[in-house]
Amino acid sequence: MRFDILTLFPGMFAGPFGESILKRAQQAGLLEIALHDIRTYATDRHKSTDDYPFGGGAGMVMKPEVLYQALADVLGFGPAAQASETLELLPEERPPVLLMSPAGEPFTQRMAEELAQQPRIILICGHYEGIDERIRECCVDREVSIGDYVLTGGELAAMVIVDAVARLQPGVLAAASTEEESHSDYLLEYPQYTRPATWRGQPIPAILTSGHHANVARWRHEQRLLRTLQRRPDLLQKAVLSPRDREYLRRHGWGTSPAPDDSAAS
Ligand code: 6GU
Numbered sequence: 001m002r003f004d005i006l007t008l009f010p011g012m013f014a015g016p017f018g019e020s021i022l023k024r025a026q027q028a029g030l031l032e033i034a035l036h037d038i039r040t041y042a043t044d045r046h047k048s049t050d051d052y053p054f055g056g057g058a059g060m061v062m063k064p065e066v067l068y069q070a071l072a073d074v075l076g077f078g079p080a081a082q083a084s085e086t087l088e089l090l091p092e093e094r095p096p097v098l099l100m101s102p103a104g105e106p107f108t109q110r111m112a113e114e115l116a117q118q119p120r121i122i123l124i125c126g127h128y129e130g131i132d133e134r135i136r137e138c139c140v141d142r143e144v145s146i147g148d149y150v151l152t153g154g155e156l157a158a159m160v161i162v163d164a165v166a167r168l169q170p171g172v173l174a175a176a177s178t179e180e181e182s183h184s185d186y187l188l189e190y191p192q193y194t195r196p197a198t199w200r201g202q203p204i205p206a207i208l209t210s211g212h213h214a215n216v217a218r219w220r221h222e223q224r225l226l227r228t229l230q231r232r233p234d235l236l237q238k239a240v241l242s243p244r245d246r247e248y249l250r251r252h253g254w255g256t257s258p259a260p261d262d263s264a265a266s
Helices: 010-017 020-027 064-074 079-083 109-115 133-139 155-166 213-231 233-237 243-251
Strands: 002-007 032-037 097-106 120-125 142-145
Touching (some): 010 032, 032 064, 064 133, 097 155, 109 155, 120 155, 213 243
Parallel strands (some): 002 032, 002 120, 097 142
């Protein structure tokens, strides 16, 4: 899968993309990440990428022409279209163009799974007070936010999205590790333990060394239910629950408010 990232700060990406799993996946040819410096598309001698907002107000707005030229270049428009004074619409057959914005739709594991089906996506990192609305209208398919807080720019959001989508590509992670994880089925993960079996006086749950695989599996599933009930009861509305799951949850306070605290865990 290929990611094209349009940014004013390409240097910010070196750390996250140059280490660990994303680094290895690129070396193995499973991922391609292309960084495009928006400033190289500025046309005036000051290389300006932003300007004052019409109508006044604080902050600066990213200039449409600069972003448009960057997109046109990344999408491989011919020089004629790029030189044209009119707005050449982006071709219908093109990778999705995502704009990173705190006003976007919330990024979720569902969206990561959807985007992971694409061979290529384009991410625009907004900065300053935002981008000229006409770019949104002509050229953006989806506006995406990574949470209800405000960042200084879209770069960190783009890194989050690339990471979440890249790890779903076949071969990037060991095969089984994405199946039972938090959010893939709306249940949080069960607790994990490794050696030593007793650490500073703290033993692991005895069932894990019982050798009884079915009981271990049931215990883990119940831990997932319990954790989701305690920490993210909102997710239980979306999870697929068996009658036995529902009965277990009710016994642990599901449907009564307030939500039970951690000390009720057993
Ligand atoms: Cl995508 N951008 C900015 N600037 N702030 C955010 C965000 C994006 N998502 C959450 N906060």
